Amino acid sequence: MKAAFYTLGCKVNQTESEYMAELLAKAGFEIVSPNEEADYYIINSCTVTSTADQKTRQNVRKFKRKHPDSAIILTGCMPQAFPKEAEELAEADIVFGNKNDGDILSLINRYNIEKQRILAISEHKTGDAFAKCSISKFSDRVRAFVKIEDGCDRFCSYCIIPMSRGRVRSKSLSVLKEEIDILAENGIKEIVLVGINLSAYGKNEDFNIVDAVKICAQNENIMRIRLGSLEPDHITEDIVSELSKIDKFCPQFHISLQSGCDKTLKNMNRHYSAEEYKQLCRLLRNTFTDASITTDVMVGFHEETEEDFYASLNFVKEIRFEKVHVFPYSRREGTNASKKGDSVSKREKERRAEIMINETEKIRKEYFNSLISKTVCVLFENEAEQGIYQGYTKNYIPVRLSSDKDIIGKEINVLITETADEYCIATLHP
Numbered sequence: 001m002k003a004a005f006y007t008l009g010c011k012v013n014q015t016e017s018e019y020m021a022e023l024l025a026k027a028g029f030e031i032v033s034p035n036e037e038a039d040y041y042i043i044n045s046c047t048v049t050s051t052a053d054q055k056t057r058q059n060v061r062k063f064k065r066k067h068p069d070s071a072i073i074l075t076g077c078m079p080q081a082f083p084k085e086a087e088e089l090a091e092a093d094i095v096f097g098n099k100n101d102g103d104i105l106s107l108i109n110r111y112n113i114e115k116q117r118i119l120a121i122s123e124h125k126t127g128d129a130f131a132k133c134s135i136s137k138f139s140d141r142v143r144a145f146v147k148i149e150d151g152c153d154r155f156c157s158y159c160i161i162p163m164s165r166g167r168v169r170s171k172s173l174s175v176l177k178e179e180i181d182i183l184a185e186n187g188i189k190e191i192v193l194v195g196i197n198l199s200a201y202g203k204n205e206d207f208n209i210v211d212a213v214k215i216c217a218q219n220e221n222i223m224r225i226r227l228g229s230l231e232p233d234h235i236t237e238d239i240v241s242e243l244s245k246i247d248k249f250c251p252q253f254h255i256s257l258q259s260g261c262d263k264t265l266k267n268m269n270r271h272y273s274a275e276e277y278k279q280l281c282r283l284l285r286n287t288f289t290d291a292s293i294t295t296d297v298m299v300g301f302h303e304e305t306e307e308d309f310y311a312s313l314n315f316v317k318e319i320r321f322e323k324v325h326v327f328p329y330s331r332r333e334g335t336n337a338s339k340k341g342d343s344v345s346k347r348e349k350e351r352r353a354e355i356m357i358n359e360t361e362k363i364r365k366e367y368f369n370s371l372i373s374k375t376v377c378v379l380f381e382n383e384a385e386q387g388i389y390q391g392y393t394k395n396y397i398p399v400r401l402s403s404d405k406d407i408i409g410k411e412i413n414v415l416i417t418e419t420a421d422e423y424c425i426a427t428l429h430p
Contacts, residue, residue, distance in 0.1 A: 414427065
């Protein structure tokens with residue numbers, strides 16, 4: 001039997017797809033590309049925006065249309081948050097939410113016996129334990145995303161995630177250690193710890209994110225440890241200080257901003273001010289040599305005026321992020337913000353997004369250019385083109401190097417000589 005996964009959304013979803021694929025592989029399934037013929041097509045959905053839901057529906061229908069004799073499985077955040085809408089998607093033969101990832105094999109077996117559509121969506125409940133989600137590899141890469149946290153208690157006014165993911169819960173340190181040891185045995189060199197609200201890792205427990213990084217660093221075969229997306233108000237001076245003592249920790253911080261305007265932040269129910277965010281950036285850059293800070297910025301939120309937008313833009317330019325993901329606000333049914341309307345037109349959102357993207361891309365290009373003639377250490381991950389290998393510095397700058405030898409999985413000092421739009425180009429250090 002063959003199974004193919006098509007994953008939408010975040011790094012957590014990618015990790016969960018890897019986990020489900022391993023469960024099926026251990027049961028004898030052959031895991032193939034979604035472009036190949038398979039008996040089962042698993043769509044692991046995202047629901048962070050209405051556009052994400054639309055993509056999910058399109059893909060479920062596309063796979064059923066192309067493979068009418070195959071079983072289509074819909075899972076992930078969309079059925080978890082909107083079970084009624086998921087059930088109405090008749091092309092999906094098996095429907096379950098992200099709470100039941102571990103049940104994928106039993107659901108397939110049940111479907112094969114009953115020959116009837118299966119709907120198996122269980123609600124997240126307060127007090128739920130962290131569901132098993134350990135992996136032994138990551139799609140033949142040298143870098144693995146390791147899920148250690150799930151759920152969110154923040155309830156930002158625009159966000160549906162608490163409905164699709166439940167409350168905060170954390171993987172135990174002992175389970176994490178076992179997972180890291182197995183990944184290292186299988187050739188993984190770099191660990192990226194991820195979660196829905198990663199900064200909340202260890203909430204109501206006797207450990208925190210620093211302990212998770214230390215567990216990873218203990219394995220001598222793991223060369224680097226990174227953190228996924230973080231919330232600014234959870235990163236304390238003590239945490240920053242402790243992380244700075246871990247040699248393998250990579251000083252790359254993706255810290256969600258959303259807006260640099262205090263009025264907009266309050267309307268979003270974010271739990272910090274622009275000034276507090278700025279102080280955190282200053283702390284990180286003063287603590288870590290070559291720290292890079294990236295972020296997400298939303299434009300056109302309900303009641304964001306032109307003045308508010310430029311306050312946010314000027315803040316972003318002041319911080320000089322190494323990279324910014326810019327996206328226009330879209331109403332998400334089921335959130336508090338959706339009840340208040342959408343006062344900014346689509347055209348205006350697109351205009352503001354274009355301005356923000358242009359300004360942030362200028363800053364990124366200037367940053368890339370500042371790296372020319374510098375020596376950096378790169379862990380190479382893949383062959384981007386024939387004889388051209390790509391990897392990343394510790395602060396996550398993409399670098400390409402020409403080599404007649406396979407250098408995947410190797411850390412090499414290189415000299416940056418020029419830049420392209422999305423990466424730097426290097427030669428071997430003389």
